[in-house]
Amino acid sequence: MSKRINKIQQILFVLLGVAIPTSVAITNILIISIVLFWFIQLDFKRKIKKIFSVKYIIYLFGLVFLYFLAIFWGDHHNNAFWQFQRLALLFLFPVFLTIDLSQKTIKYAVFSFLTTNFFAALIALSINYDLFVSFYDLFLNIGNKASISAFLTYNYHNILLSLSAAISMYLFCNIKKNIRYLFLLFIIVYAFSIFTEAGRAGHILFNISSLFYIYYYKKSFLKIGAVLLGLFLFQYSIYNTTNTYKERINSTTHVIKNKGIELRTDQKDPRYMFISESLKRIIKKPVFGYGTGSFGTIFQKEVVHTYNFTEKTTPHNQYLYVWFEIGIFGLILLLMIFYDQIRELLKTEEGVHKALLPISFLFLMLVDSYLFIFTLTITYIYLYIIYSKIRSE
Secondary structure, three states: OHHHHHHHHHHHHHHHHHHOOOOHHHHHHHHHHHHHHHHHOOOHHHHHHHHOOOHHHHHHHHHHHHHHHHHHOOOOOOOHHHHHHHHHHOOHHHHHHOOOOOHHHHHHHHHHHHHHHHHHHHHHHHHHOOOOHHHHHHHHOOOOHHHEEOOEEHHHHHHHHHHHHHHHHHHHHHOOOOOHHHHHHHHHHHHHHHOOOOOHHHHHHHHHHHHHHHHHOOOOHHHHHHHHHHHHHHHHHHHHHOHHHHHHHHHHHHHHHOOOEOOOOOOEOHHHHHHHHHHHHHHHOOOOOOOOOOHHHHHHHHOOOOOOOOOOOOOOOHHHHHHHHHHHHHHHHHHHHHHHHHHHHHOOOOHHHHOHHHHHHHHHHHHOOHHHOHHHHHHHHHHHHHHHHOOOO
16 A cells, blocks of 8 residues: 555656646645645654654744744734745645655656756747747736746746756766757757746846856866856847847846836835835844734835735745744744755765755845745755755666
């Protein structure tokens, strides 16, 4: 019985690699199924022992417990239920950690994730160049066309492609067989899709990964210079031929040069506003914060800006969000989760490459509350489990 359940879990895990980049609904169904089989499988003594042998899981439990305690202080908890829904996703870490995944399953999962993102990139490029309009109108017309790239919104699409590109760079550099050129093709298609979309986090993440691998695999000054020149020329040509990328570069540069003022308005850029207004309030209650689910309500009542504040508003910064609501101890626990994950990955084979994943996510949390966003949270957990379990052969 247990072996049959484990086989089903492994199939579902591979299917997640297809579902995450394409469908939130199917991803939910697969996750619920995996958790259900996890409970049916029993063997809780072994699972609990495994869970509590991993430090980052303990820090994770501490973070969730602190959010629970913070419901008892502060005056505004309108968004608490939404917050606990997001926190519940983090319990997939211990579930996935205790599933016995074979190396064959993990490799299939990597390939399914990379291949699905490859086709998502092709579809996004086709839509952007009006080659696939009928497909979009028939199947993907689920909101504002300008915000959708293939199956996901442009910012999530770009981040998933950037993470896929980092994995493909590693595989291209380390696999000696002819299949390595398939991963080179993936990288090229990912890059074109990333830089024809508006997601700035994806742009930066792709460049960080590229520079890491250029430095790490330096063979000669000539090769480094050639690759760097190629990367620069690629982005220069995209900048001069694609309005989306040019607008993102120009608007970001203007905001930085003009102390937060947007390019076409006299308003402060929302991200600058969130940072300054959040820090003003954090300074007043740095230790315990304002309580779980308080951020959006407080900003609705106290901050005047053209930005549409709702109860689910976040400061577009995971660190400020956690510190604002549950205080400095919550922020420390958050950082300890990632510190321990980096430390654990560095102990594994080729750990320097694997550690790039949590380091990348630490960067992403500077620009949005991605640990509490379904698609990105699931993606990170999925890839981290793969990185922690995969072995070189």
